[in-house]
Amino acid sequence: MRINILQHTPNEGPGSLLEWAQxxxxxTFVYxxxxxxxxxxAExxxxxxxxxxxxxxxxxLPWIKKERQLIQELLDKDAPMLGVCYGAQQIAKTLGCQISEAPAKEVGWAPVYRKSKIVPGLPEKLLVLHWHEDMFEIPKHADLLFSSNDVRNQGFIMxxxxxxxxxxxxxxADNVREMVVNDFPYIENSVLNQSAADILKTPVPEENKKTMFKILNYITGD
Incomplete structure (x- = not known):
C-alpha cells in the first residue's frame, strides 16, 4: 500500500506512523x-x-484549499485517512465543519478520555501531547472518540x-524534543501551565504508540 504523508512544518514529522507503515x-511518501x-x-x-x-x-492559501480537494476525493474513494491536529481540522472543514478557537489553549502533556468503543482495545485514558489553540466541530455522521478536561472535541471517527x-x-521522544526546541514560544499562555523543561522531562508513554497502531490497524482492516 502507498501511504502519502502531508507534513506542514519541519518539527512535526510522522514519528511512530512511519514505524507502523514499515x-x-x-x-511512505512525505510531501x-x-x-x-x-x-x-488521489489515484x-x-x-x-x-x-x-x-x-x-x-x-x-491555494495549497490549503488543494489539500481539501484531495481529502474530498479520498473521502469519495473511501480511502483510510488519519488527520492530526491541523490535519484533523482539515478533514473536518472538508466535511463542512467549523474550525474555531478552542475554549482553552492546550500545550503540553494532559490526559484524554475515550468516548467511543468503536475501535477495540483503546484505553479509557491516555496521557498525550497537546499543541493547539483551535479545534474542530465533530462532523455529521462521525462519533466523538476522545475528549480532554478542557476541550471536548479531541477526536472523531467516521x-x-x-x-x-x-x-x-x-x-x-526525539520528536517531542524537536517540537519543543523549535517552537517553545508557543507554550506561553497554555492552560496546562507547563514549561519547556516540564514537557521535555515527561516520558512518552509506550501506550501512545500502541494506541496509534490499534487505530491504524482498525481503519485499514489489518
Missing part, C-alpha cells in the same frame, strides 16, 4: 506542500496521513475509515 510493509506546493493525486494515494502545523484551515485527532499520539 512494520506492515507499506511504502511538504507548505514549502514546495506539491501534493499527490496514487491508498492511505493519507495529514500531520499538524502552525497554520489554520480557514487561511485563504465510517470506520477516517480518524481525526486534535492531540498528538505519534511523537516519540
Amino acid at each position: 512494520a506492515n510493509g507499506h511504502q 511538504h506542500p507548505y514549502h514546495f506546493g506539491y501534493l499527490p493525486t 496514487e494515494t491508498d492511505m493519507l496521513f495529514i500531520l499538524g502545523g502552525p497554520m489554520n484551515p480557514n487561511t485563504d 465510517n470506520h475509515r477516517i480518524v481525526g485527532l486534535q492531540f498528538h499520539l505519534e511523537p516519540q
Whole structure:
C-alpha cells in the first residue's frame, strides 16, 4: 500500500506512523506542500496521513484549499485517512465543519478520555501531547472518540475509515524534543501551565504508540 504523508512544518514529522507503515510493509511518501506546493493525486494515494502545523484551515492559501480537494476525493474513494491536529481540522472543514478557537489553549502533556468503543482495545485514558489553540466541530455522521478536561472535541471517527485527532499520539521522544526546541514560544499562555523543561522531562508513554497502531490497524482492516 502507498501511504502519502502531508507534513506542514519541519518539527512535526510522522514519528511512530512511519514505524507502523514499515512494520506492515507499506511504502511512505512525505510531501511538504507548505514549502514546495506539491501534493499527490488521489489515484496514487491508498492511505493519507495529514500531520499538524502552525497554520489554520480557514487561511485563504491555494495549497490549503488543494489539500481539501484531495481529502474530498479520498473521502469519495473511501480511502483510510488519519488527520492530526491541523490535519484533523482539515478533514473536518472538508466535511463542512467549523474550525474555531478552542475554549482553552492546550500545550503540553494532559490526559484524554475515550468516548467511543468503536475501535477495540483503546484505553479509557491516555496521557498525550497537546499543541493547539483551535479545534474542530465533530462532523455529521462521525462519533466523538476522545475528549480532554478542557476541550471536548479531541477526536472523531467516521465510517470506520477516517480518524481525526486534535492531540498528538505519534511523537516519540526525539520528536517531542524537536517540537519543543523549535517552537517553545508557543507554550506561553497554555492552560496546562507547563514549561519547556516540564514537557521535555515527561516520558512518552509506550501506550501512545500502541494506541496509534490499534487505530491504524482498525481503519485499514489489518
